[in-house]
Amino acid sequence: MAAAVRWRPARVLALVAGFALAFTLYRGLIYDPDTVTVGDQKISLKKLKGKPFDVDPLMKMTGPPEGKLYGPGEAERVNATLLSLVRNEELDGILQAMGDLERTFNSKFNYPWTFINDVPFTEKFIRATRAKTKAEVFYEVIPKEHWEVPAWINPDLMKASSDLLLEQKVQYSAMRSYHQMCRWNSGMFYKHPALLKYRWYWRVEPKVHFFCDVDYDVFRYMQDYNKTYGFVINIYDSPESIASLWPATEEFIAEHPEHIHPNNAMRWLTDSENRPIHNKKANGYSTCHFWSNFEIADMEFWRSKKYEDYFNHLDRAGGFFYERWGDAPVHSIALGLMEDRDKIHWFHDIGYQHIPYFNCPNSNKCKGCEAGRFTDGTGLDQEDCRINWFKYAHMD
Ligand code: GDP
Ligand code: MN
Numbered sequence: 001m002a003a004a005v006r007w008r009p010a011r012v013l014a015l016v017a018g019f020a021l022a023f024t025l026y027r028g029l030i031y032d033p034d035t036v037t038v039g040d041q042k043i044s045l046k047k048l049k050g051k052p053f054d055v056d057p058l059m060k061m062t063g064p065p066e067g068k069l070y071g072p073g074e075a076e077r078v079n080a081t082l083l084s085l086v087r088n089e090e091l092d093g094i095l096q097a098m099g100d101l102e103r104t105f106n107s108k109f110n111y112p113w114t115f116i117n118d119v120p121f122t123e124k125f126i127r128a129t130r131a132k133t134k135a136e137v138f139y140e141v142i143p144k145e146h147w148e149v150p151a152w153i154n155p156d157l158m159k160a161s162s163d164l165l166l167e168q169k170v171q172y173s174a175m176r177s178y179h180q181m182c183r184w185n186s187g188m189f190y191k192h193p194a195l196l197k198y199r200w201y202w203r204v205e206p207k208v209h210f211f212c213d214v215d216y217d218v219f220r221y222m223q224d225y226n227k228t229y230g231f232v233i234n235i236y237d238s239p240e241s242i243a244s245l246w247p248a249t250e251e252f253i254a255e256h257p258e259h260i261h262p263n264n265a266m267r268w269l270t271d272s273e274n275r276p277i278h279n280k281k282a283n284g285y286s287t288c289h290f291w292s293n294f295e296i297a298d299m300e301f302w303r304s305k306k307y308e309d310y311f312n313h314l315d316r317a318g319g320f321f322y323e324r325w326g327d328a329p330v331h332s333i334a335l336g337l338m339e340d341r342d343k344i345h346w347f348h349d350i351g352y353q354h355i356p357y358f359n360c361p362n363s364n365k366c367k368g369c370e371a372g373r374f375t376d377g378t379g380l381d382q383e384d385c386r387i388n389w390f391k392y393a394h395m396d
Contacts (some may be wrong), residue, residue: 058348069220084206085116183325210350214365234290242329263342342395
């Protein structure tokens with residue numbers, strides 16, 4: 001038998017104190033939860049929160065692709081359209097966004113534009129937008145059944161809910177058309193008859209800015225490198241607008257475990273370290289999402305059975321109207337759960353602004369965008385959650 005160790009209280013105390021000291025030193029001096037190791041490099045993601053940040057290390061995690069990119073005229077166009085849901089009253093704003101995108105990208109590649117509206121476009125809108133590009137332009141109206149509030153939504157409950165959300169200061173909560181727009185962008189746009197012939201789209205909103213020359217065909221990049229979804233900005237959502245979205249998602253996961261991708265981004269979706277209160281109020285979802293006013297993506301994902309099942313589940317749950325579920329968290333959760341996270345691409349090189357946030361690369365291809373700048377509002381830097389995406393989706 002081994003000699004018995006005598007556990008004298010003093011010895012135990014010394015041992016515990018030793019461990020505590022070692023642990024404190026490790027947490028304080030060596031371990032940095034905001035450091036990610038990529039290959040043999042250690043990258044501090046804290047840089048992301050300051051400005052300007054150096055995008056180069058992050059680029060190594062997500063691209064740019066080391067293989068072939070195609071410049072203007074070097075390859076056939078792929079099956080894609082620039083896509084804008086827009087109102088007639090937003091003509092000036094869409095002309096500004098179009099001007100930027102034509103100057104930096106599309107004058108070189110000539111992808112067709114598709115404008116979509118819930119009412120017909122005016123002659124004035126058509127004339128002015130057509131004059132802004134040499135590419136083809138299409139003007140489409142949304143089929144009524146894609147836009148209408150579904151029959152199973154109870155109008156009284158909708159009104160009561162919207163009053164409640166208004167009290168909680170949820171933006172747009174009393175604006176019925178905003179709810180309709182979010183639902184349409186979640187589960188309808190890719191079903192529009194005029195879009196069925198396309199696979200890829202680049203979503204463009206009125207008043208957004210593009211700052212950097214993009215000299216390669218981004219759609220071809222997506223196709224050639226097997227990507228599903230491209231984003232530029234990752235931010236937190238208002239948890240009050242989606243209080244029951246995660247619980248509804250959990251029901252869906254329980255019903256359809258077969259739809260969950262083995263290389264998912266669950267840890268990104270459920271992070272509670274960076275903003276615990278958001279996670280709590282959103283009942284388990286971090287609220288970090290791809291900001292969907294910019295999307296370059298593959299409609300095949302939205303047209304898949306798994307996404308259709310998810311959208312129908314959410315639609316029946318009613319949160320597009322009883323809460324104010326946005327298409328951004330809906331798209332983000334669907335991608336985070338059901339797509340290979342390596343098929344999601346950060347377009348670090350596309351300089352972009354939708355008020356109040358920016359994506360500003362450090363590059364001489366960009367004009368009018370201060371490298372690393374995230375916001376022009378005060379106190380909004382904490383809304384940036386790109387850090388989470390890199391931390392949890394690019395761990396290995
Ligand atoms: P925000 O970015 O969340 O503040 O919302 P926006 O007002 O920018 O709306 C998002 C997108 O949907 C923009 O492209 C709008 O032009 C479009 N949109 C919003 N509501 C409507 C609507 O009722 N009809 C049409 N045709 N477009 C809309
Ligand atoms: Mn907008």
